[in-house]
Amino acid sequence: MPRSVVRALAPYKAGTSIGEVRERFGLERIVKLASNENPLGSSPKALAALAHLEGLHLYLDDAHLELKTALAGRYGLSAENVVLGHGSNELVGLIAEMLLEPGREAVMATPSFQLYRLATLVRGAAAVEVPLVEGKHDLEAMLAAVTERTALMFLCDPNNPTGSALDRSQWETLLTRLPSHVTLVIDRAYSEYMDADAPDVTAFIQRRPKTLVLRTMSKIYGLASLRVGYGFGDTESIGWLDRIRLPFNVSLPAALGARGALDDDAFVRRSIEVNEAGKAYLGAAFARLGLRAYPTQANFFAVEVPVEATRAYEALLERGIIVRSGDALHMPGRLRVTIGIPEENRAFIAALEELLVQWRG
Amino acid sequence: MPRSVVRALAPYKAGTSIGEVRERFGLERIVKLASNENPLGSSPKALAALAHLEGLHLYLDDAHLELKTALAGRYGLSAENVVLGHGSNELVGLIAEMLLEPGREAVMATPSFQLYRLATLVRGAAAVEVPLVEGKHDLEAMLAAVTERTALMFLCDPNNPTGSALDRSQWETLLTRLPSHVTLVIDRAYSEYMDADAPDVTAFIQRRPKTLVLRTMSKIYGLASLRVGYGFGDTESIGWLDRIRLPFNVSLPAALGARGALDDDAFVRRSIEVNEAGKAYLGAAFARLGLRAYPTQANFFAVEVPVEATRAYEALLERGIIVRSGDALHMPGRLRVTIGIPEENRAFIAALEELLVQWRG
Numbered sequence: 001m002p003r004s005v006v007r008a009l010a011p012y013k014a015g016t017s018i019g020e021v022r023e024r025f026g027l028e029r030i031v032k033l034a035s036n037e038n039p040l041g042s043s044p045k046a047l048a049a050l051a052h053l054e055g056l057h058l059y060l061d062d063a064h065l066e067l068k069t070a071l072a073g074r075y076g077l078s079a080e081n082v083v084l085g086h087g088s089n090e091l092v093g094l095i096a097e098m099l100l101e102p103g104r105e106a107v108m109a110t111p112s113f114q115l116y117r118l119a120t121l122v123r124g125a126a127a128v129e130v131p132l133v134e135g136k137h138d139l140e141a142m143l144a145a146v147t148e149r150t151a152l153m154f155l156c157d158p159n160n161p162t163g164s165a166l167d168r169s170q171w172e173t174l175l176t177r178l179p180s181h182v183t184l185v186i187d188r189a190y191s192e193y194m195d196a197d198a199p200d201v202t203a204f205i206q207r208r209p210k211t212l213v214l215r216t217m218s219k220i221y222g223l224a225s226l227r228v229g230y231g232f233g234d235t236e237s238i239g240w241l242d243r244i245r246l247p248f249n250v251s252l253p254a255a256l257g258a259r260g261a262l263d264d265d266a267f268v269r270r271s272i273e274v275n276e277a278g279k280a281y282l283g284a285a286f287a288r289l290g291l292r293a294y295p296t297q298a299n300f301f302a303v304e305v306p307v308e309a310t311r312a313y314e315a316l317l318e319r320g321i322i323v324r325s326g327d328a329l330h331m332p333g334r335l336r337v338t339i340g341i342p343e344e345n346r347a348f349i350a351a352l353e354e355l356l357v358q359w360r361g
Numbered sequence: 362m363p364r365s366v367v368r369a370l371a372p373y374k375a376g377t378s379i380g381e382v383r384e385r386f387g388l389e390r391i392v393k394l395a396s397n398e399n400p401l402g403s404s405p406k407a408l409a410a411l412a413h414l415e416g417l418h419l420y421l422d423d424a425h426l427e428l429k430t431a432l433a434g435r436y437g438l439s440a441e442n443v444v445l446g447h448g449s450n451e452l453v454g455l456i457a458e459m460l461l462e463p464g465r466e467a468v469m470a471t472p473s474f475q476l477y478r479l480a481t482l483v484r485g486a487a488a489v490e491v492p493l494v495e496g497k498h499d500l501e502a503m504l505a506a507v508t509e510r511t512a513l514m515f516l517c518d519p520n521n522p523t524g525s526a527l528d529r530s531q532w533e534t535l536l537t538r539l540p541s542h543v544t545l546v547i548d549r550a551y552s553e554y555m556d557a558d559a560p561d562v563t564a565f566i567q568r569r570p571k572t573l574v575l576r577t578m579s580k581i582y583g584l585a586s587l588r589v590g591y592g593f594g595d596t597e598s599i600g601w602l603d604r605i606r607l608p609f610n611v612s613l614p615a616a617l618g619a620r621g622a623l624d625d626d627a628f629v630r631r632s633i634e635v636n637e638a639g640k641a642y643l644g645a646a647f648a649r650l651g652l653r654a655y656p657t658q659a660n661f662f663a664v665e666v667p668v669e670a671t672r673a674y675e676a677l678l679e680r681g682i683i684v685r686s687g688d689a690l691h692m693p694g695r696l697r698v699t700i701g702i703p704e705e706n707r708a709f710i711a712a713l714e715e716l717l718v719q720w721r722g
Contacts, residue, residue: 001512001542002459002601009604017422035420042417050414056403056618057583059396061378086447090607097483098363115608122458122605151362181362222418225613240363243370244483246451247476252586253614257417
C-alpha cells in the first residue's frame with residue numbers, strides 16, 4: 001500500500017502539447033504559448049555540442065566539474081557551490097527531500113510554481129500557502145507564516161505564473177527578518193529575462209547560509225527537453241543535495257548541451273531582445289483591448305479575460321492557440337501566455353480580439 | 362537542518378572513470394571493466410535516432426505512449442503496465458518513495474545492488490539485509506525476514522555483484538510464499554545476458570499484483586549515459602509510480618535513443634555472442650589460474666583474489682585495468698569484473714596472471 005501522502009496526491013498536469021491540439025481540431029498551424037519555452041528554439045552552440053554524441057555506452061563522469069566550474073565562475077563562486085539537476089524541477093524535489101518530513105512546514109505563495117506544493121506534500125510536510133496580492137508576493141504575510149516548524153520558504157522570482165519580482169528593499173527585508181533555521185529557495189528560472197537592474201540574488205548565498213538559488217537551461221537557452229537545471233548555495237547545503245541526488249542525475253546530452261549553451265551570449269541577447277519587443281507589443285495590445293495584465297519580468301504574461309479562464313483557453317485552442325488556463329494554475333479569471341515571436345504574438349492577439357467581440361457581445 | 366536520515370547517509374561511489382586513471386598514472390591504454398557497460402558501444406540504431414535532435418526547446422510529450430507501447434508489446438502487456446525512469450536507478454528510488462517511511466522495512470540481499478539500501482535509508486525505513494550464500498540469494502532466510510512491517514522486497518536477478526539468478530522452483534517458492542502485502546521488485550538490469558532458458562519473470566506481474574520488474578537501456582543497449590530504464594507492473598502500482606515521478610523524468614534524447622535501440626535485435630544478438638565468448642574465456646582462465654568465480658548469468662564475474670580486494674584493485678589500476686573492488690561492494694576478497702571484448706579480457710587476464718605470481722610469491 002502506498003504511503004498515505006502518496007495516495008492523496010493529484011497528478012501533475014503539464015501544458016497541452018501541439019500534437020494533442022493538432023489531433024483534436026485537425027489544425028495545421030498551431031501556436032504554442034503555453035509553457036514559457038524560447039520561441040527562437042535552442043541555442044545553436046548547444047546543438048553544435050550535441051552533434052557528435054560519443055561514449056553513450058559508458059557511465060558519464062558524474063562530477064561534472066567543468067560544467068559546474070563554468071557556472072560558478074560567472075558569479076565568483078566555486079564548483080562546490082553548485083548542484084546540477086534534471087531540470088531545476090529535480091532540485092525542488094531534492095531540497096524538499098533534504099529538509100521536509102511530517103511535522104515540518106514549507107512556506108510558499110499561491111499562485112506560484114505548483115511543484116513546490118507537490119514536493120512538500122509528497123514528503124508528508126505541510127504546505128503553507130500565502131496568497132499573492134495583485135500578482136505579487138505578500139512578504140509580510142509570508143514572514144508571518146514562518147514558525148519553528150518551517151524548514152523551507154520557496155520564492156519564485158519572477159513568480160510563475162504572474163511575472164512579478166521582488167525589489168531590492170523587499171529582499172533586504174526578507175534577508176534581515178527570515179529566521180536562520182529556514183532554508184530560502186529563490187527560484188530564478190526566468191532570471192535572464194528580468195529587467196537589467198534586477199537584484200543579484202546569487203550574491204545572497206554569501207551573505208546568508210541556507211540560501212539556494214535555482215536556475216535552468218530549459219527557458220532562455222531553449223533546452224527544455226534535455227533536462228538541466230542548476231542550483232547555487234553554500235557548500236554545506238550543496239553538499240547535502242549532492243549526497244541525496246540520484247547518481248548520474250544529469251545525462252551526457254544534457255551536460256554537453258548545457259556546456260555549449262553557456263557560451264552562447266549572442267543567443268541569449270537575441271532572445272532577450274525578442275522577448276522585450278514581444279512584451280511591449282502584448283502589453284500595448286492588452287491595454288488597447290482593455291485587458292488587465294500584471295507587469296512582468298519574465299517571458300510570459302498573466303492577463304485577465306472577461307470570461308472563465310478555461311472557456312477562454314478552450315476557445316483559443318480551437319483557433320490553434322495554446323495558452324494555459326489560470327484555472328489550472330490557481331489563477332482564475334486569467335490566462336498565462338508565453339511571449340512569442342512577432343507572428344505568434346500577432347496570431348494570439350488577433351484570435352483574442354475576435355473572441356472578445358463574442359464574449360462582450 | 363537536513364532530516365536526520367539524510368545526515369546519516371554515506372555518499373554513493375560510482376566506479377573509477379577512465380579519465381581519473383589516465384590522469385593518476387599517466388597511462389595511455391586503459392581497459393575499463395568496472396561498470397558492466399557494453400564493450401561494443403551503443404546500439405547503432407540508437408545513435409541513428411539521435412543524429413537529428415529537434416525541438417529541444419519544447420517540453421517533450423511526457424506520456425511517451427509510443428515507447429511504452431513498444432516495450433509493453435514485447436511481453437503482451439499494455440502501456441499502462443509500463444513506467445519509465447531516468448535509468449532503473451530512478452525507479453528504485455520511486456518505489457521506495459511510494460512505499461517506505463519510518464516504521465516500514467525493505468528486505469534485500471547483501472551483497473546486492475547498493476542503491477536498494479540507500480533508497481530505503483533515505484526514506485527513514487529499515488533495510489533488512491540478508492546475506493547471500495555462495496553468491497546466491499538465501500530465499501528461505503529472505504522469506505523468514507518478512508514481517509508485517511515489510512513493504513518491499515528487492516531481488517536483483519542476476520544479482521549484482523555476484524551474477525547468480527533464481528531458478529524456476531525458487532521463483533515458485535517465492536511467489537507462493539511471499540505475503541501479499543509485500544511489493545516484490547525484481548531488478549532485471551542484466552536480463553538480456555541471461556541463459557536462454559531463464560524464467561520469464563515479467564509473466565509474474567499478471568500472476569501476482571505488487572510485482573514490479575525493472576529493466577534498463579544502460580547495459581546491453583549501450584545507453585548508460587542517456588539514462589533510461591523502465592519498469593513493468595500491475596496498472597495500480599504503475600499508476601502510483603507515474604504519479605510521484607518527476608515530470609519529464611525521461612529526456613528527449615533518452616526517449617529517442619531508447620526507441621531506436623529497441624528495434625536493434627542484431628546489436629543485442631551480437632552483444633550476447635561477445636558476452637558468451639568472453640564468459641567462456643574468463644571462466645576457463647579463472648579455473649586455470651586457480652581462482653574461484655561464481656557462475657554468472659550477467660556480463661560480469663565476481664572472482665576471488667588471494668589478497669585484499671582493494672589491493673588487487675589498486676594493482677590492476679596501475680596497469681590500466683579498471684575493475685571494482687569487492688570491498689566497495691560488501692564482497693571482500695573478490696573483484697567484480699565486467700566481461701569485455703576479447704582484447705580487453707586478455708589484457709585483464711595477462712595483468713592478473715602477472716600479479717598472481719607476485720601475490721603468491
